[in-house]
Amino acid sequence: xxxxxxEPVAARDLAxxxxxxxxxxxxxxxxxxxxxxxxxxxxxxWAVEASDISDIxxxxxxxxxxxxxxxxxxxxxxxxxxxxxxxxxxxDTLSEIAELxxxxxxxxxxxxxxTSQGRAFIDIARAAWDADGLDAMVAACRTPLVYxxxxxxxxxxxxxxxxxxxxxxxxxxxxxxxxxxxxLIPLGQTDSQRVLVKLEAAVAATANRALNATLDxxxxxxxxxxxxxxxxxxxxxxxxxx
Numbered sequence: 001x002x003x004x005x006x007e008p009v010a011a012r013d014l015a016x017x018x019x020x021x022x023x024x025x026x027x028x029x030x031x032x033x034x035x036x037x038x039x040x041x042x043x044x045x046w047a048v049e050a051s052d053i054s055d056i057x058x059x060x061x062x063x064x065x066x067x068x069x070x071x072x073x074x075x076x077x078x079x080x081x082x083x084x085x086x087x088x089x090x091x092d093t094l095s096e097i098a099e100l101x102x103x104x105x106x107x108x109x110x111x112x113x114x115t116s117q118g119r120a121f122i123d124i125a126r127a128a129w130d131a132d133g134l135d136a137m138v139a140a141c142r143t144p145l146v147y148x149x150x151x152x153x154x155x156x157x158x159x160x161x162x163x164x165x166x167x168x169x170x171x172x173x174x175x176x177x178x179x180x181x182x183x184l185i186p187l188g189q190t191d192s193q194r195v196l197v198k199l200e201a202a203v204a205a206t207a208n209r210a211l212n213a214t215l216d217x218x219x220x221x222x223x224x225x226x227x228x229x230x231x232x233x234x235x236x237x238x239x240x241x242x
Contacts, residue, residue: 021160024129028121028151029172031179035120035147037172040113041180041240042071043228048184049235052224056191059181060198062225063174067202070222072173074104075114075148076210077218079169082152083162089133091140098141098149100215105146107229109242118150125150131157166210170203180240 027033044062047053053062066072078101085094105111122138122145125131134157138145145153148169155165174196182192220226232242 017159021158021164024158024160025155025164025168028125028129028154029168031172031175033121034124035117037117037176038179039240040117040176040242041184041232042066042110042113042177042242043107043225043230043232044177044180045184045238045240045242046228046232046235047225048181050228050231052228053181054185056187056195056198059178059185059187060195063177063195063199064202065222066177066225067170067174067199067206070220070225071110072170073206073210073213074218074220075146075173076166076170076206077213077215078104078146079148079152079166080162080210080213081215082149083156083165086137086153086156089137091137094137094149094153095141095143097215098145099143100218101146101149102143104218106226107233107242109233110229113242114146114148115144117147118145121147121150121154125154129154129158133157163207163211166207167203170207174199174203183239 031037044053047062053059078097081097082094082101085091085097102111102115105114126134131154134154137153137157141149151165151169155162178187178192178195181187181195182189187195229242232238232240
């Protein structure tokens with residue numbers, strides 16, 4: 001349950017709730033959480049083959065654009081609106097958001113990526129991290145939940161605050177992109193961390209923007225990244241599914 005301003009909360013109780021929320025976020029958005037994120041590159045594999053990405057600088061630029069002006073911002077916005085609809089118990093609104101989020105994915109392989117991870121996230125949450133009302137909110141959606149919508153729904157049902165959920169989701173998203181690139185370019189572990197450092201400001205800015213965005217603000221301008229996700233399907237050799 002979420003706290004309200006009418007509930008007296010002891011400092012110890014607050015600390016316990018914050019610890020529980022942090023524990024859940026660190027678990028759900030860890031690379032060890034079995035949603036299969038390591039199998040997908042979001043088109044980065046084709047971008048490396050095409051030499052669009054070849055080193056730290058080009059990778060950081062590519063991912064910065066994906067975060068601020070591409071799928072990163074769109075996914076963050078869908079997470080925010082799915083969370084708020086779930087928190088308010090508005091099943092019909094959540095269903096519309098889920099349908100729009102599914103339609104927003106630009107390629108077949110990206111559709112496979114985000115729906116597979118969304119389905120796995122919901123299935124694992126039901127099995128190990130269930131919450132009262134979760135089944136009803138999922139059932140209210142008439143389309144498979146894409147990954148950011150699934151995260152938003154589960155976080156809201158557990159009363160995990162929205163802002164840290166969003167920030168953790170974007171951090172996990174960027175970390176997975178970097179992990180894919182590190183196997184493709186390749187990059188060493190230290191260089192991978194340098195890219196993560198370069199993207200810290202972009203993650204924070206994208207989170208803040210998404211928290212204040214309406215569904216009318218959705219849109220992207222990362223055309224090369226969208227083409228990469230489309231062209232990945234016909235690559236001669238592939239390590240990733242997208």
